[in-house]
Amino acid sequence: MIPTPDLSHIRKEDYERVYEPAEDTFLLLDALEEDEALIQQLKPSICLEIGSGSGCVTTLLAKIVGNKNAVFFTTDINPFACETTQQTGLHNGITQIEPIRTSLVDAIMPRLKNRIDILCFNPPYVVTTHEEVGSMGIEASWAGGIDGREVIDQLLPLVKVCLCKDILSPQGIFYLLLINENKPDQVVQLMKETYKMNAKIIMERRAGREKQFIVKITH
Template sequence: METPHQNHINKADFHDVYEPAEDSFLMIDALEKDIDYLKAKKPIFCLEVGSGSGIVITAFSMAFPGTFCLSTDINVKACIMSKSTACYNKALHDSINMNLADSFTNNKLDVIIFNPPYVVTDSIECGQKDITASWAGGKNGREVTDKLLDMIPKKLADNGVFYLLLIEENIPKEVCEIMSSFGFNYECIIKRLVRNERQMVIKFFR
């Protein structure tokens, strides 16, 4: 998969929107590793939740030009940047200012991608709509992620796939147990140690 260009973004704009970092690139690498599996699925709809600068959903859209690509972000400035990243890279993509996947109708999404705010923080820091939403994950860094987990059985198509980035502090084993209780299988696609952070991308499928 190609990494989208970002020359159109002023460095100062990253005061308000998450600047792509190792976690963003790990998610792109995970999707690339799984590209044959994804191509075999011929996805019609792909949603990235929390798209930030739009680098991940744009990379997906460039690799899957026949897929209707959408993204959401709670931060309106991230939605605007995501759209501009897609345009600059001549990729098609629509961006919606929305909490998680709230307004999507049931079981229509073939692929869901989430690189969540995963840093362990006080709960009170969660739920902002600015740059804080990029990293503040509350208890175990899981408060936002857990809300999306609850939605996955209702939003994902029956043969759909959900890619989630986690760090060790998020207790990935517990996330896998929650998803198993909803009837999902799981597989760790990729792991990387980034400074002191053990990052991984896990895929969930029925």
């Protein structure tokens, strides 16, 4: 078992500026750990986490991959999250994290089209008003707009809509965290029917009033 990354370098007050790992984060960590053998077999060379926050997920992924030549891009709209992600990697002996402050994959597409072997996204999924979406501060951690789907729905067509916008490599895997209100079954159907991808719910867990899911998407 790979230990959860050490986050002792992050001060309590820092969590007023960056998302503090919570049950959703840990469900994503568990899904990656569950697929440890599969991920290692894939020998990923380029990974991407969208919305990396503290950097906890990418740091664990880098430990699973275990290849010093692999590169781990992260994006976040919040500049402090990018800084924290880098620090978390270094604090845990991971030097190959390259944080990029951008929305979703704006700064890296189409350069990295079809190059991402492992893609992770624990998105802002909370149902809010449309007006709350789009901040660059801590609110961006949760504000998901209508059905909590506004940020998620900006990304889904990019996974496979046309060749120039494909993100995943042919053997790539996308791990997406959703909650009940995001209509995970509908996302699975959308990925299958509209984008002709394989998609299934591989984990689900209740966290207080929230029911959280991991959807796994592949070509």
